[in-house]
Amino acid sequence: MRYKDLDPDRYSSVVIPGGFSFGDYLRAGSIAASTETMEMIKEMANQGKTVLGICNGFQILTESGLLKGALLPNLKMRFISKWVYVKVVRDDTRLTKNLPKKVLRMPIAHAEGRFVLEEEEARRLMVFQYSNEKGEVSEDYNPNGSVLNIAGIANEEGNVIGLMPHPERASFSLTSIDGNVDGLLLLRGLRW
Amino acid sequence: MYSVEVIVLNKEGIRDPEGEAIKKYMVDKVTDKVKEVRAGKYVLFKIDAGSEEEAMNIAKKVADEKRLYNPIVHKVEIRVRKDEDGGH
Numbered sequence: 001m002r003y004k005d006l007d008p009d010r011y012s013s014v015v016i017p018g019g020f021s022f023g024d025y026l027r028a029g030s031i032a033a034s035t036e037t038m039e040m041i042k043e044m045a046n047q048g049k050t051v052l053g054i055c056n057g058f059q060i061l062t063e064s065g066l067l068k069g070a071l072l073p074n075l076k077m078r079f080i081s082k083w084v085y086v087k088v089v090r091d092d093t094r095l096t097k098n099l100p101k102k103v104l105r106m107p108i109a110h111a112e113g114r115f116v117l118e119e120e121e122a123r124r125l126m127v128f129q130y131s132n133e134k135g136e137v138s139e140d141y142n143p144n145g146s147v148l149n150i151a152g153i154a155n156e157e158g159n160v161i162g163l164m165p166h167p168e169r170a171s172f173s174l175t176s177i178d179g180n181v182d183g184l185l186l187l188r189g190l191r192w
Numbered sequence: 193m194y195s196v197e198v199i200v201l202n203k204e205g206i207r208d209p210e211g212e213a214i215k216k217y218m219v220d221k222v223t224d225k226v227k228e229v230r231a232g233k234y235v236l237f238k239i240d241a242g243s244e245e246e247a248m249n250i251a252k253k254v255a256d257e258k259r260l261y262n263p264i265v266h267k268v269e270i271r272v273r274k275d276e277d278g279g280h
Binding site for chain 1: 202206207209210213233235258259260262264265266
């Protein structure tokens with residue numbers, strides 16, 4: 001739906017998708033974060049509803065203050081589009097609590113994905129870390145220079161979640177790189 | 193009328209790949225005297241205010257309330273000057 005058409009009372013979850021918003025002027029997600037729709041989404045988050053931000057949606061959540069930290073331009077100053085593995089390190093969030101797998105394969109496609117936050121807090125809030133297929137986390141698998149290889153975080157309560165990888169692009173076996181539907185496993189967490 | 197410049201830069205210690213690239217591929221080809229280059233965002237406000245202080249406070253209010261900068265990673269500098277012709 002168009003962002004202006006959101007009726008928060010009708011929904012128990014909201015997904016802010018990827019793409020671009022308002023030309024990403026100033027910084028990715030910053031103008032979208034100032035819309036009245038985001039005020040409604042903050043209200044939904046406060047009511048305990050699930051709020052998921054994917055890619056630009058994650059940037060909007062950090063810019064609006066719903067999630068901690070910031071997403072800065074990739075260290076290599078390039079748009080990166082590729083399939084990556086992420087290790088799931090928190091199982092107390094809406095999306096990850098019943099997840100059957102601990103390592104997921106999904107694509108990333110972004111220029112501003114370098115997650116920055118003070119390390120101690122980042123360690124507590126992180127949900128997904130860039131890794132290899134065995135779930136080993138190292139700088140070799142960090143595509144954009146994020147602190148602690150962070151690909152996604154959640155708030156303390158676990159109902160507001162943001163991540164740079166695109167679960168919706170890893171939800172159909174025909175368009176997935178190897179037939180996996182790891183993204184769909186995550187998105188099933190929206191039914192609660 | 194006042195011109196108020198809002199300049200947003202990454203904090204010290206937070207890497208700035210744009211500044212690093214400008215230094216490496218442009219500045220360093222001209223001189224070795226430049227030790228660091230930082231790139232940021234520049235936003236210019238033309239503000240109809242009664243004093244420098246008022247103009248500054250208006251820009252600061254916008255910058256803080258609408259998060260023209262993200263305090264976790266950015267520092268902000270605000271400069272004010274009265275427009276020469278005093279008019280519009």
